[in-house]
Amino acid sequence: MRILYAGSPAPSAKVLDHLAQSESIEVVGVITQPDKRRKRRSAKEGSAVANVAEKHKLTILKPHRLDEDFKESIKNIEFDLMIVSAYGKILPNWLLDKALIIPVNIHYSLLPKYRGASPIQSSILNGDKETGITFMKMSQNMDEGDIIEKFPILIHDSWNKTDLENALSDKSVEKIIEVLNNIYNNNYSLEKQDHDKASYCYKVQKQDSIVDFNNSSFSILNKFRALNEWPGLSFMHKEISIKIHNLHVEPCDLNFTPGEIISFNKYGIKIKTLDSSIVITYLQFPNKKIISSQDAFNSYKGFF
Numbered sequence: 001m002r003i004l005y006a007g008s009p010a011p012s013a014k015v016l017d018h019l020a021q022s023e024s025i026e027v028v029g030v031i032t033q034p035d036k037r038r039k040r041r042s043a044k045e046g047s048a049v050a051n052v053a054e055k056h057k058l059t060i061l062k063p064h065r066l067d068e069d070f071k072e073s074i075k076n077i078e079f080d081l082m083i084v085s086a087y088g089k090i091l092p093n094w095l096l097d098k099a100l101i102i103p104v105n106i107h108y109s110l111l112p113k114y115r116g117a118s119p120i121q122s123s124i125l126n127g128d129k130e131t132g133i134t135f136m137k138m139s140q141n142m143d144e145g146d147i148i149e150k151f152p153i154l155i156h157d158s159w160n161k162t163d164l165e166n167a168l169s170d171k172s173v174e175k176i177i178e179v180l181n182n183i184y185n186n187n188y189s190l191e192k193q194d195h196d197k198a199s200y201c202y203k204v205q206k207q208d209s210i211v212d213f214n215n216s217s218f219s220i221l222n223k224f225r226a227l228n229e230w231p232g233l234s235f236m237h238k239e240i241s242i243k244i245h246n247l248h249v250e251p252c253d254l255n256f257t258p259g260e261i262i263s264f265n266k267y268g269i270k271i272k273t274l275d276s277s278i279v280i281t282y283l284q285f286p287n288k289k290i291i292s293s294q295d296a297f298n299s300y301k302g303f304f
Contacts, residue, residue, distance in 0.1 A: 001184050004079040004099070005049075006031040011169035012085040013048035015106065018173045019083070020056040024181065029059045029077050033088050066092055074098075081180060084138060085172070096138050101183060103138040106176070108168045110134060110150050112198035115143035120165050122201035123155060124226035127218065130154055131164070133171050135179050137190055144198075146190035149179050160228040204231070209243075211235040213259035217249040217273040235271070235280075237304065245282035245290050252277040264304045266294040 003025055005016055019025045030053040035044035046054070046062075053060045059077075063070040071094060082103035084091065096103040109119035111134040116122075123131040132152035139145040151171055155164060182188045209231040211220055224233045224247055233244045247268075256262055256272035263270045268279035284290045291299070 001081065001180065002026050002028045002079040003180075004029045004031070004074075004077065004082045005085075006082065006087040006091070007049045007085040008033045008047040008088050009086050010048040011108075011165050011172075012087075013052040014169045015083075015085050015172050015176060016049055017052045017056075018176065020052070020058065022177055024177070027053075027056070027058050028079050029061060029074065031061045031063070031087065034062045034064055066095065071095075080184060082138075083176075083180075090142070091138070093140055096140070104148065104180075104183070105136045105138045105143075105145065106172050107134045107136055107143055108165070110152060111136060111143060111147060112193045112195065114201050115198055116201040117203040118201045120161055120168065121204055121226040124159070124161060124164060125219075125222050127222055128155055131168070133168055133175070135175075144193060144195070146192055148183065148188055148190060149175070151175055160225040162229055206231045209234045210241070211244070213271060213273050215274055217276045217278050220273060220278055221247065221249055241286065243284040244280050245284060247278045247280045250277050250279050261304060264297065264301070266297045268293040269296070269304060 001024055003019060005019065005027055007013065007016060016027070016030065020027050030049060032047045032049040032053070035046050035050070037044050050060055050062065061070070061074065066089065078100070079098070080100045082096065082099040083106070084103065085106040107119065108131070109123065110130075110132045114122050119131070130152050132150055134150045135148040136143070137145045137148060153167055153171055159167070204227065209227060211223070211233060213220075224244060227233055234241045235244065236242075250270065252262055252270065252272060258272050258274055260272045261269060262272055262277055268281045269283070270277050270279045281293045282290055283293070283296060
């Protein structure tokens with residue numbers, strides 16, 4: 001079975017690594033994002049998928065544009081299936097149609113729920129107890145293709161975005177060979193999505209990191225879990241953005257105003273929310289190191 005693979009970040013690299021080690025799979029090419037600088041003034045680095053492809057000595061393609069020049073560069077690559085997992089660009093129809101069987105996308109939600117760019121964060125933000133992965137036949141419209149298989153997983157209350165993403169990528173690794181073999185042997189069916197039940201999620205932006213204390217404590221806690229990798233969660237105090245690195249929820253007197261600091265001691269900064277309070281136990285001022293609430297109490301008592 002010949003596979004053309006397209007992906008970029010670490011969860012996608014985990015799936016590629018598994019495919020490259022399978023005796024039934026021949027990965028004939030890997031498409032990934034061009035090398036990027038991870039830090040200012042640093043050298044450009046390849047994506048996680050590029051690094052795995054190099055490890056397995058696979059053919060790597062890093063197009064800046066999926067244009068006629070790129071089309072020419074892969075015209076002689078033949079493949080039965082195209083597998084896409086978080087590549088990062090919309091693929092043109094001519095590339096999807098090049099698969100001799102079908103192009104397959106691995107999407108980290110139970111479609112049609114959470115089409116779009118941030119399904120993992122959205123499931124945590126909304127307090128969902130279950131999510132999963134969907135293997136879908138790709139179409140030109142975002143996440144609207146026919147469903148091949150869906151596999152649910154439970155979301156643990158303690159999981160953040162990183163934890164959930166790891167669980168979803170592990171489920172992808174667990175199921176992908178089975179799914180691909182079924183497709184290759186024509187032992188599968190396609191299910192149309194119910195577009196009336198579709199929900200869409202936006203791309204997370206840097207400004208999403210700011211806490212709105214007019215929300216409930218658990219919605220703030222979910223936001224902290226969902227945005228842990230980037231951009232994180234911050235609150236404003238005296239026009240300074242302070243990043244939160246750990247928090248928990250506590251009950252409080254309802255006479256306080258949302259956003260008001262109820263107490264500040266070595267155990268944390270307790271701030272009123274819509275329905276109770278959050279207690280911040282680790283924090284970070286701009287361009288400073290992460291500190292505990294005890295260190296903050298010793299150094300910033302007057303500020304708060």
